[in-house]
Amino acid sequence: MSQFLSNVEPNIIDDEMLQKAIEEKCPEDMEHLMKWENIDFKAVKELQLGFKTILQIDNLWPFECLTKLQLDNNVIEKIEGLESLVHLVWLDLSFNNIEVIEGLDTLVKLQDLSLYSNRVSKIENMDTLQELQIFSIGKNNLTILEDVIYLRKLKNLRTLNLSGNPFCNHEDYTLFVVAHLPSLVYLDFKLVRESTRACTVSTSLLRESQRKSVLRCGSRGKEPWWSCCSQSDLFQ
Incomplete structure (x- = not known):
């Protein structure tokens, strides 16, 4: 949505906007209070x-006790001003103009984060989000497939959306992501089959893959290790 708002006067979050947002969540008979x-x-x-x-x-x-914050479809350029919202569980920043993942360090209870349709070019600055289970960063500017390895730090991550990024055009995109994030249950809105786990390699080879962009399987000559797995094995 943000790309269609270039000719619209931007707003600030002021008292009037916040009061209206609060009133929308209250029953009509409580508005006078x-x-x-x-x-x-x-x-x-x-x-x-x-x-x-x-x-x-x-x-x-x-609003230090907020658990859910929806800021989608605006023209936000920077993640900031969230430091005190330490109880946030759900944060939607989709459809904005954000270029860098930052300003999330104190949101240690966050479980669901959407940065869908922004301008992010690198996955970073998420080390403290250890409770994160759902992460949507589709339709951004991610070009380096190996950057996905960073998400291994998030031990509770089960649902990931990367669709619409440039690196999704890589022929080995799906296999690479599943191999390096073995705890994923859903990738790009699809359930990952258990049989896909068989396409992963030993821990030593995975470590090697972090230094090299492509793994080679010794028993198959110069073919990538994931060439033994077909795309039909990945999802159901």
């Missing part, structure tokens, strides 16, 4: 701020 000066910010668990042409993430620090 939702005067800005009386709001218990710690009681607010969810905020929906999508489609607001927001340029900069700001003024969210009072």
Whole structure:
């Protein structure tokens, strides 16, 4: 959506926008109690701020008990201003103009993160997100397939969407990702078959693959090790 908003005046997250977002989550008969000066910010668990042409993430620090934050379809260029939201479990930053993964260090409870349709060119700065289970970073500018290896740090990652990135055109893309992230259950909206695990190699060869872009299987001459597996073995 962000690419279609270039001619729209960007907004900031101000008191008026936040109050409207809170009121939308409250029953109609409670709205009279939702005067800005009386709001218990710690009681607010969810905020929906999508489609607001927001340029900069700001003024969210009072909502320290938020568990779900929706900031999709804006014109955000940088991940910032989230440091105090340490209870976030779900964060949607899809369809923005973000170029770098950053500013997430304190979100240690995060389980679901979407950066779909942004401008990210490298997977990085996610070391503290050890609770992350679902990560969508499809339709970005990821070109180096080996960068996927970074995600091995996220031991609880089970669902990953990388579709629409330039490196997905690599002929061995699927096999490479599955081999290096053996705990994945879903890749690009498809269930990974257990039989795919048979296409992985020994730990020593996996370590070698981190130094080389392509593994060679000694018993098959110069053919890549994954050539013994067909694409039909990967998904069901």
